[in-house]
Amino acid sequence: MGGHHKKNLRAEKAKVKLKGAKLPKGLNVTKTDFKVRKIEIREQLKESQYTETGQRQLNLKETLSRLKHHSVKFRTDALRNVRDSLKSGNADHLIGHLNELFQGIAAGALDMERSARQESFKTLDVLLEALEPQAVSPFFHVITTYLRCAMTHVLPAIQEDSLLMLDVLLQRVPPSLLAERSASTIIGNFIDMISRARHDNERSNRTLTLNLGQGKQTTIKWRTKVLIRLQQILGTLVRTKSSKPAVARVAFFDEMRPQYYNVLCPVKQDNRDLYTILNEPKLSAEGARLQTYVEQLLPLLQDNWLEVRPQEQQPLLSQDAAASLHVVISLMSLLWTLIAQHETENNTRELSDWLRKNYAQKFLLNFLAKDGSRFPYQQIPLAAKKSAKDKGPLDGGELCLPQNLGIVQLACKFFPDPNKKQGQLFGHLVKFMQQRMERLSSLPPEQQLSVVASLRSLLLENATALLKIVPEPLTSLLSASIEAYVGQRFTTREGVTTRVLSLLCEIVERSDLYARFGGEQRFAPFLSYLPQLLLKPTVSEGTLRAMATLCRQLNAAFMSSLIQMAPEVLSHLIKMQVTGDSEAEDKFENQKRVLNLFYYARECDKEGQLERGLKQLEEQAGNEGTAGYLKAVMAYN
Incomplete structure (x- = not known):
């Protein structure tokens, strides 16, 4: 190893050594004033995904x-x-x-x-x-x-x-x-x-739990937050x-080939299950699931309300109690809607009868009391310093109007055939609705929709039974509804006016209700106003159907008003459009539906209004077919 080292030293000494003058002092420095460019390889940047x-x-x-x-x-x-x-x-x-x-x-x-x-x-x-x-x-x-x-x-x-x-x-x-x-x-x-x-073996036997949060929110707020999502x-x-389309059979007329129409009504297909046909008390799978929802939810909802229900010494609701009542009433209404949809599809009333039998009296005691003394509910006025964000969308205001209107609808669902003992209760509910009609103009469209839904429950769905126990208050409520509609106090937004019109037309179409409410004398303001709807740009299918029913019933008040407005209606006919089920029909077919009304009403034409309207129709260009059809209607015997 020592020889190898000496050999390397000799090699180093043998190298040629370059000797020269040393650089002057100050020049032996590295130059840094040159320019450089950054090398960028774009494929590498794309691979590693570096940002700027x-x-x-x-x-x-x-x-x-x-x-x-x-x-x-x-x-x-x-x-x-x-x-x-x-x-x-x-x-x-x-x-x-x-x-x-x-x-x-x-x-x-x-x-x-x-x-x-x-x-x-x-x-x-x-x-x-x-x-x-x-x-x-x-x-x-x-x-x-x-x-x-x-x-x-x-x-x-x-x-x-x-x-x-x-x-x-x-x-x-x-x-x-x-x-x-x-x-x-x-x-x-x-x-x-x-x-x-x-x-563990009883799903319907449940109890409410305490606060789930960590002290930042109360038990009532937590349950309300959960129930809102459930709603x-x-x-x-x-x-x-409700969005499932209805299947309808459409027949098209062709004059060039023979047409075949059924004389007798075809036999309806029975979609019921075997248990329903045999009258055995067994629900379908969907009905059993709905029953499970009700068994578990309704007792919890009522217990949740009992915890916040106002006492005699403080009859007003707190803000949390008002929000809790709002979501509880909404959930109960949704359960009733699901049950109604299920029973309509399966042609049965087993589930609703079971619900009334088990929960009607509990609902009455917990939300209304037997005489309705707990109704209506009101909220404690909020402090003026609180902003609109603190009030929340679920309060319903100090009068708790959405909650109270929902209770009215639920009472009508739980007691569709009230007896005389419940006359005081329903008289209380009708009186509340009468007071709301007086302040109708100040209500927003969402609350007006709830008002119309409650009116439908009282004046149409339960009217037959209610006219036996509270006839005068119910008739006064109908008069107030007609006055509000004719006076245009219902808003046109959100379809409120259309729903009121549909409600009144359905009442008129039912001859029994029409007579018991007072007939032509009671409905005279509405019947006289009804033909004015034919002067609007659009007319609903239900409105035309109700007018046709009135003409077939030979309603003198409606037909007299229709004849008085015949010239205006006929001149506006070419601009009118029908909305609803008949939108797909030809425009002339919809015009003929209006012209057919004058077949019944022509007997009331004492002043020649119909003739005057026909002349105006003939003078307008493009109305030859309409004028010819009206002539045929007037001359038909």
Whole structure:
């Protein structure tokens, strides 16, 4: 080893040494005044996804991996990365990875950190908004599975935040998809969030639980928050059932070929199940599910109300009690609507009879008292310093009008055939409605819709029985309704006026109610005003049908008013359009429906108004067919 070292030293000494003059002092420095260009390899930038600020953006594979990372920061950054990518319009490249994406995002609902849960809900909202319902449907069970796990989690904070996830689904998912897939299961989880079973083998025997939150909200506020979401779920079920299109047979007339029409009414298809046909007390699967909802919900709703119900020493409701009453009444109304839809489809009344038998008296005692002394409810006036945000949308104002109107409708559903002993109660309800009609103009459209629904329950659905026990108050309420309609005190927004017109027309079409309410003398203001509707740009199908019924009944008041306005009606006929079931019909066919009214009314033409209108019609260009048809109607015997 020593010889090798000496050999290297000899080699170093043998090298040629360059000797020269040394540089002057001050010149032996490195020059830094040269220019350089930054080398950029764009393929590398594209691969690593660096931004100008230096913050790294993850690619899709890394994002899906970090959604399951143990670090909260990594999971949060991955959720934000997905959200930013979707907002920039890059949702197409996610289609092939939706299963992993939904698994990772929905799993955030069970995260221990509140910030991660909120980020997952925001990302889920953006993702559902960017995708079509057809793309979400195969993976919807993944979302609902995590939702149910969050709703039944042992940690109260996760249960509380699960309502935020449900809000995202209610806003972004089509109602039909939400109703068909998991509505029944979610409803059961809602019930578990506010109650617990007293015995494992009795589902209907449940008791309310105490405050779930961590001291920041009261028990009543928590239950109201849960029940509001439950109300939205039941509302989704109602809208899904009511949106099913009706199947109708349409026959088209062709004069060039023979037509065949049934003389006898065809036999209706019996869609009832075997148990109903054999009169056995067994509900269908859907009916049994509805009965389960009622068995579990109604006792809880009534217990929830009993906890906040005002006492004799303080008859006014607090703000929380008013909000609780609002959602309780809304849920009970939705249950009744679901039952009515089910019974209409299956041609049965078994479920509604069972509901009245088991819960009618409890409803009466808890919400009205036997004589109605607890009704109507009012709220404690709020302090002037409180803003509109503090009042909330569920209060209904100091008069609690939505709550009171809902109680009126429920009373009519629970007691469709009231007896004389309940005369004082229903007289109290009718008097309340009479007072609301006096202040009708000051009500917003949403509350006017509730007023019309309550009027329908009293004046049409239960009128036959109520006319036996409270005839005078009910007749006065009808007169007030007619006066308000003719005086145009009902708003035209939200279809309020149309619903009032439909209600009055249905009452007139029923000859028994028409006579018992006072007949032509009582309805004279409405019947005289009715032909003026033919001068509006649009006329509903129900209005024309009601007019035809009045003419067939030879109603003198209506026909006299129609003849007096014949010239104006005929000149306006070419501009009129019919809305409703007959929208698809030919315009001339709808015009003939109006002209046919004059066949019955021509006997009331003492002053030649119909002839004058016919001349005006002949003078207008393009009305030859209409004028010819009217001549045929007038000359027909």
